[in-house]
Amino acid sequence: xxxxxxxxxxxxxxxxxxxxxxxxxxxxxxxxxxxxxxxxxxxxxxxxxxxxxxxxxxxxxxxxxxxxxxxxxxxxxxxxxxxxxxxxxxxxxxxxxxxxxxxxxxxxxxxxxxxxxxxxxxxxxxxxxxxxxxxxxxxxxxxxxxxxxxxxxxxxxxxxxxxxxxxxxxxxxxxxxxxxxxxxxxxxxxxxxxxxxxxxxxxxxxxxxxxxxxxxxxxxxxxxxxxxxxxxxxxxxxxxxxxxxxxxxxxxxxxxxxxxxxxxxxxxxxxxxxxxxxxxxxxxxxxxxxxxxxxxxxxxxxxxxxxxxxxxxxxxxxxxxxxxxxxxxxxxxxxxxxxxxxxxxxxxxxxxxxxxxxxxxxxxxxxxxxxxxxxxxxxxxxxxxxxxxxxxxxxxxxxxxxxxxxxx
Numbered sequence: 001x002x003x004x005x006x007x008x009x010x011x012x013x014x015x016x017x018x019x020x021x022x023x024x025x026x027x028x029x030x031x032x033x034x035x036x037x038x039x040x041x042x043x044x045x046x047x048x049x050x051x052x053x054x055x056x057x058x059x060x061x062x063x064x065x066x067x068x069x070x071x072x073x074x075x076x077x078x079x080x081x082x083x084x085x086x087x088x089x090x091x092x093x094x095x096x097x098x099x100x101x102x103x104x105x106x107x108x109x110x111x112x113x114x115x116x117x118x119x120x121x122x123x124x125x126x127x128x129x130x131x132x133x134x135x136x137x138x139x140x141x142x143x144x145x146x147x148x149x150x151x152x153x154x155x156x157x158x159x160x161x162x163x164x165x166x167x168x169x170x171x172x173x174x175x176x177x178x179x180x181x182x183x184x185x186x187x188x189x190x191x192x193x194x195x196x197x198x199x200x201x202x203x204x205x206x207x208x209x210x211x212x213x214x215x216x217x218x219x220x221x222x223x224x225x226x227x228x229x230x231x232x233x234x235x236x237x238x239x240x241x242x243x244x245x246x247x248x249x250x251x252x253x254x255x256x257x258x259x260x261x262x263x264x265x266x267x268x269x270x271x272x273x274x275x276x277x278x279x280x281x282x283x284x285x286x287x288x289x290x291x292x293x294x295x296x297x298x299x300x301x302x303x304x305x306x307x308x309x310x311x312x313x314x315x316x317x318x319x320x321x322x323x324x325x326x327x328x329x330x331x332x333x334x335x336x337x338x339x340x341x342x343x344x345x346x347x348x349x350x351x352x353x354x355x356x357x358x359x360x361x362x363x364x365x366x367x368x369x370x371x372x373x374x375x376x377x378x379x380x381x382x383x384x385x386x387x388x389x390x391x392x393x394x395x396x397x398x399x400x401x402x403x404x405x406x407x408x
Contacts, residue, residue, distance in 0.1 A: 035229065035295065037287045039269045043203035045083045046281075048074065049192035049259075050207045052093040054275035055122075061097030062090065062125055066276075070207075071129030073281035074169055078135070080285060085160060085170040085199065087192040088126070092176060094118030115176035126171050136168040141175035147194055148312045148352075157198050157303075193259035197266050197306045202296075204263050205284060206256055207275025212292030213240055213253065230294045233261045260294045265407070266310050270294040309365050309405030314354035316345025316372060317362070318398070325357050328364055329406060334397035335366065337386045340379040346372050353399070363408045366399035 050070060057063050074084050092111060095118030096104060105111050119141070127137035140159070146152045163170050174191055189206065196204040215225040230237055241253040260270040273280050273291025283290045320328075324339025335355065347353055348371045355364040368375065375398060378386035383396050 033287065033289055036289065036293050039203065039293065039295070040271075040284055040287065043082070043201070043269075045085075045199055045201040045203070046077060047085050047087065047192055047196045047199065047201045047204045048207065048281065049087040049188060049204065050089065050275055051188070051209065052089040053209045054207055055088070055090040056093045056097065062094045062121060064125060064129075067125045068129040068132070069278075070275070071126060071133065073279060075130065075133035075135060076282050077285055078167075078169075083164045085172060085195060085201075086126075087172045087188050087195055088122065089173070089188045090122050091115045091119040091173055094121045112177045119173065119177075122173075123171055126169075130169055134167075136166070138163045138168045138170050140170055140172045142172060142191065143175050143178070144313060147198070147307075150307065150312075153198065153307055153311070160199060187255045189255040189259035190262070193262040194311050196263050196268055197310050198303075200268075200303055200306070202268055204259070204268060204270045205281065206259065206270065206272045207280055208256065208272060209274065209276055210253070210272075211274045211277075212272050213237070213257070215240060227292050228289055230260075230292060232297045233257060233264060233294060262310055264294050264296050266306050267296045269296045305405045308352055308367060308403065309407050312352040314345075314362075314365055315347035315351040316343065316368075317354040317356050318343060318368075318375070319356050319358060321358065325355075325363060328355070328404065332401055334401040335399040335404065336383065336396070337375075337378040337381050337398055338383070340375070340398065343372060343376045343379055348372075355399070355404075361408075364404055364406050366404035369395040369398055369400065 055062060055066055055070075070086075074086060077084050092104065092115045095114030095116070098117055098121060099114060101114070105114060119139075123137060123139045130137050140156075142156070146156055160170055172191070172195055174188060192204055192206065195201075211226055213227045213230065215227060227240070238254075238257055241257050256272055260272065263270050271284060271291050271293050273284065280290060318335065318340050319342040320335065320339045321341055324335060327333040327339070328335060341358060345353075347368060349369060351368055352365055353368040354362045355366065356362045370378070374390055377389050378398075381389060386396075
């Protein structure tokens, strides 16, 4: 851990995300504030996620003042030398407002229509707000398939970096008008986590309508305690998440903790804070104890392994015995056919496949060297038997250790 003067000396990110300009040291803060300074001030790329309820009023219409304030905040962070990408909900909410609907539709086609109408209003509002600060809003509408496909994944990353070069702000949202399962089951918290891992960003800031994670439910208790620092997301932390959510949004604290865990496992940190209070981003940048900070605790993976282990969805699963699990977890070993008990799903060679133990717990993922039919043929066989069974088997390993990532 750096000492106080080391931490306070960093105010602008330099090459590689570190910072260099010196300022006079401030009064000694609490220990968790030193940690917060280390996390926030050294992060050269910020991913900011904002929820529907932060952007809209009680009637569901977009609040231009809130959007312009958020644009001002983002510009201030970028003025410090940092890059910012915004993952924004609000298309459905904006559409609801434009259509003068009294509540969120429960019919899928109506939800998609509201999203199609609202998205144009949403991006226009952001562009108007950012142009006051000399910046452009750039729209990216994504689906899970963009993350599952390795070529599309890499192209998305290249496009985002090019937008940073043009001093633009990527405004990212799910493509609700064509992506059925995203509207029915998904939320932008997970999308923000996936974008964070895509860019290997050190910091994800989730702006919500609550101040952070509480020890008790802030909607049902008269007095609550905010959790300032979470070193690791375990069952005790997950149990603090209530089931409440806003009327217009799709995600609650449970989805935010799931997103935070996805990022922290990959070596990034997360702050959950209120987006309805004044100046949330510049207060975070100034080192104020805003919201709840979740510290990185996982191994920092390279971009390729982040995609394999934490982003792309598995096309199927290998069920392995205890010996295979032990070898993978403790010895950095490849997965061999002899350790496979069963093969689940239909996948091709090169697809991402999950690895589960016989109790059903997924503990690793990797790129399969074999499609489903061949994998089923050689499961449980020694290497020489597998070669004989396939005749022209090209690989001794079903998943090579270089293409394998532990996810627990």
